[in-house]
Amino acid sequence: MGRRPVPEETKQTLLNHFWEIYCRKPIEKMTVREITDAAGFNRGTFYVYFTDVYDALQAIEDSILPGEEQFEEMIKDHHKGLDRHQSLKEFMEFYEQHGDKLQVLLGPNGDPMFVSRIKARVRRLLIPHSSELHKLNERDRMKFEYLVEAEISSRLGIFTLWFSRGKDLPLEDLHQLVYDMEQKGSHQVGQEMLHRNGSE
Amino acid sequence: MGRRPVPEETKQTLLNHFWEIYCRKPIEKMTVREITDAAGFNRGTFYVYFTDVYDALQAIEDSILPGEEQFEEMIKDHHKGLDRHQSLKEFMEFYEQHGDKLQVLLGPNGDPMFVSRIKARVRRLLIPHSSELHKLNERDRMKFEYLVEAEISSRLGIFTLWFSRGKDLPLEDLHQLVYDMEQKGSHQVGQEMLHRNGSE
DNA sequence: CTTTATCCAACAACGTGTTGTATACTGGTC
DNA sequence: GACCAGTATACAACACGTTGTTGGATAAAG
Structure with missing residues (x-):
């Protein structure tokens, strides 16, 4: 029972649980056991795919x-x-x-x-x-x-x-804001905002 | 011989050596022993002033x-x-x-x-x-x-x-650059740079 | 029945944070 | 000047947890 584990899946599962924990606490407080326990694997299995917690982080960064x-x-x-x-x-x-x-x-x-x-x-x-x-x-x-x-x-x-x-x-607003800022300067954009409101 | 250690001095000495090491390697690879050895203190003394390596980092950040x-x-x-x-x-x-x-x-x-x-x-x-x-x-x-x-x-x-x-x-150039950028926008500043050079 | 992926147990090495005791210098008091 | 209390550090030992590694067991796939 339980079909044969696929390496790529295992690696990804480990990464997923690594990430889930990484979101909650600083990496230096994380332990390998914490990850593998959550992922339901043996601690040793982690070292098959990663040398380190930092190596796992690297893997995620690379994927982005x-x-x-x-x-x-x-x-x-x-x-x-x-x-x-x-x-x-x-x-x-x-x-x-x-x-x-x-x-x-x-x-x-x-x-x-x-x-x-x-x-x-x-x-x-x-x-x-x-x-x-x-x-x-x-x-x-x-x-x-x-x-x-x-x-x-x-x-x-x-x-x-x-x-x-x-x-x-809204994304559009942000887009326009950044665009204006790069085109006209943050100071200018700020000024316009104030004047536009002042004259209403 | 060797005058009495002053707490504030000791703390500062520890911080100095912490910093010296921190500049060279990521904090997660640092050890308390490394710091105290460099500073010439006992490992235990570190814990008199700081709870943690991260606590030491905090102290430096606060001073800035x-x-x-x-x-x-x-x-x-x-x-x-x-x-x-x-x-x-x-x-x-x-x-x-x-x-x-x-x-x-x-x-x-x-x-x-x-x-x-x-x-x-x-x-x-x-x-x-x-x-x-x-x-x-x-x-x-x-x-x-x-x-x-x-x-x-x-x-x-x-x-x-x-x-x-x-x-x-030069600091002045940087100052001018940032100023222009905030006033006129990065795009504009970049354009001017190109035109100024093109017409010379 | 061989290969592959994981499990499991055990290991030495090391860092942690804490504790109890000892030492040495300081400042104040008689 | 001698004594004493307080303080800053030294030193040693502790239990604990994590690390990275290893060798052998297990189970599914082909």
């Missing part, structure tokens, strides 16, 4: 981070200046798709390593793709990287907050 | 996070729209002052809890201080919080990157 190709595709229009609406929408779709995971990984009990991996990835892919970038002098190219950093940071920050607040705003 | 009053002072002109140059400068001074610590705490081996504490702090202080904010309707007030989140995120992101790159840009 899109492959190089997919990522490249997703990002390439971003700074051609062609269609920034489209670029932003793709970013949002990515975030929506993995929202449950991202919320935790980028949150207070998340993994800073993951954040830095994402950022580095975006930087590395975004910078060389800007075809007009070679025109820039040394210093401006550096500044450009800081611009990119700012954009990623604020996007991630906003979305993480949005998720942690249970999506208290 | 400015007190409510100081923080309030630092932030209050921020959104009166009066002098945003000044507000930004104060932020930068804060970052410069604790740069060595912040770089690590906000970096890949940092503490996400700390990040979220900073953000929450800024939000909590910035929002109620905007005297014109009561004019806003429900939805716009929410949007405003997202604006603040974006601003904090990008500032923190930029400065962390700046530090991790060994301050590869």
Whole structure:
């Protein structure tokens, strides 16, 4: 009775229960036994698939981070200046798709390593793709990287907050807000909000 | 011989060595023995001052996070729209002052809890201080919080990157960049950079 | 009947947090 | 100056839990 266990299923089951616990408590308080007990496996089985609790975390992170190709595709229009609406929408779709995971990984009990991996990835892919970038002098190219950093940071920050607040705003509104902000600056957007309300 | 140990000194010495190690390796790989050995104290002594390695980290974070009053002072002109140059400068001074610590705490081996504490702090202080904010309707007030989140995120992101790159840009340039970005939007700033270079 | 995936038990090594006792220096008191 | 109480640390030993590993048993699949 009980059909033969399939390795991939077992691994996934372990990951699922790992994640369920990871959502509730900081990783350093987790134990391998806790995971395997919950998953209904022997403790030793965990070590068949992972070397470590951190290894399990890595596995989950890897499953989220899109492959190089997919990522490249997703990002390439971003700074051609062609269609920034489209670029932003793709970013949002990515975030929506993995929202449950991202919320935790980028949150207070998340993994800073993951954040830095994402950022580095975006930087590395975004910078060389800007075809007009070679025109820039040394210093401006550096500044450009800081611009990119700012954009990623604020996007991630906003979305993480949005998720942690249970999506208290329609996606369209958030989209428009981020778009305006990148186009006109946060200060400007704030001012407009005040004036619009003041004249009503 | 060897004068009497002063508690505050001992605690500080422990913290110093904790930090020195924390900079080199993730906290979950640290041991109490490692710290006390380095500091030249008995392992038991650590537990006189801290309950935990994480407690020690907390202590360091607390020493960085400015007190409510100081923080309030630092932030209050921020959104009166009066002098945003000044507000930004104060932020930068804060970052410069604790740069060595912040770089690590906000970096890949940092503490996400700390990040979220900073953000929450800024939000909590910035929002109620905007005297014109009561004019806003429900939805716009929410949007405003997202604006603040974006601003904090990008500032923190930029400065962390700046530090991790060994301050590869003059402080003034960074200041101007962030200022422009918040005033005109990252997209706009990027465009200007390209055009300025193209016409030379 | 062989392969494969898991179970089970036991292991040494190590880190934890706690406790009781000892030492040494300090400051104050007579 | 000698004595004493208080304090900061040292030291040693403890029970406990977790780790990562191993060797052999079990059961289902082909």
